Amino acid sequence: METLLSRRAFSFFLLYIFTFYDLSLSFSPVDNYLVNCGASLDSTVDNRRFVSDSSDSSNSHLLSSAQTFSLCAGTILLGLPQIYHTARVFKAPSKYVFDVKDPGMHMVRLHLHQFSSSKLNLGDSQFHVLVNGLVALTNFSGGNLVGPKVLEYLLWVNSKKLEVTFVPAKKSKFAFVNAIEVISAPKDLILETAQSVNGDKVENFDGLNKQAFEVVYRVTVGGPKVTPFNDSLWRTWVPDDEYLKSSEGSTKVYFAGRIKYQDGGASREVGPDNVYDSARLIQSKNASIPKLNLTWEFPVIEDYKYLVRMHFCDIASIALGLLVFNVYVNGHLAYKDLDLSAVTNYLLASPFYADFVVDADHSGVVTVSVGPSNKSMAYTVDAILNGVEIMKMNNSVGSLDGKLPAELVLKCWPRRSVGILLPLIALVCLLLSLSAIMRRRKDKVDSVPWSKLPVDIPEISPNQGKQQLSSKV
Known part of the structure; x- marks a missing residue:
């Protein structure tokens, strides 16, 4: 009996050792950002913790936006992970900024799922997405989504920051995202060289790991x-x-x-x-x-x-x-x-x-x-x-969706500041003109203007003056 227990104990020990060994070899990325967009609480999906991007969150500094709000699904979405029950909505160009500690190839995943609430229907969205100057999406419509969709990109990052920018396609439209992943990729995921197949000709394609991929x-x-x-x-x-x-x-x-x-x-x-x-x-x-x-x-x-x-x-x-x-x-x-x-x-x-x-x-x-x-x-x-x-x-203009570079995609957004500035300048000029006119009118009333004495008054002799005076008396 004792021998049997010893064997079982040894078997469990070996199982523990192999399990620990496998876990120790598992991939642990240096940059590992998992963001639960629009949520007030963190969520766990597949044993991974997606951190809320709300204002009271420790990661709230990642979000840079002037016109944004969170949205919750109007009904319970049965069978879907919690990250798809909320969304971050953008009414103007907005971006998430992530610190990069491990330069090199990075994986960026966007989780998108359209739902309706009393405030908004995400199916009405239309927007562009840029990732560190790479055009990832143009004129994407939430109405085309059938169930949750995960868009995955691989790109080489040399900078200390990685930015994911959302740009509404029109002033009447908006952008949204349910969750974001930014993960530093293993060094062997994309190697430097592949084989280019062009007809019957096969040759080296160098610099593969510096390309961007969807x-x-x-x-x-x-x-x-x-x-x-x-x-x-x-x-x-x-x-x-x-x-x-x-x-x-x-x-x-x-x-x-x-x-x-x-x-x-x-x-x-x-x-x-x-x-x-x-x-x-x-x-x-x-x-x-x-x-x-x-x-x-x-x-x-x-x-x-x-x-x-x-x-x-x-x-x-x-x-x-x-x-x-x-x-x-x-x-x-x-x-x-x-x-x-x-x-x-x-x-x-x-x-x-x-x-x-x-x-x-x-x-x-x-x-x-x-x-x-x-x-x-x-x-x-x-x-x-x-x-x-x-x-x-990516194509020659740095895009994975369309022929416009990032600079032109950003210019597609109608800047509200220009539309407001011109009427404001005109109003200020009008008020200044009215003020100047009112001031001139006031000065005419309150002051006696100087004028030259008339020179064509007839001369009066002393005798004529006495006669006029005596007649009045």
């Missing part, structure tokens, strides 16, 4: 939805079914073992276990190799470059060196004869990812495909994919 799609292939609670960077990964062009010939696979992360390879911050432990694959079940590709299509906006990140992890092969396949982006061969054993130092269940930069063409979609290569083998797995991320890159 996360458009984040997809886990073959598996269920991954929530922020199960991601060390608090991301959401949606299932791939909606984007898979055809599931014919594909097989889903799940892995119950441990994902083996390696130094210099993909980390948990690049992709969580829940993404790498599921996949879709092409598998040869006889002596012939299937002649097909698995293809996913993602609608995009043309005239932008996109970063396409594809996640791979061999969780299906029974031995090393059996999985070799081709990778395609927009129908072009982007990675020929990808040998997952070779790129992961000959270790199964070890993650690997590849970054590609592509131009969105007139088709309005970005496609990714995997399929057998000339080196694929029979009776083995002939292609695999675990996850996909599609990120829009």
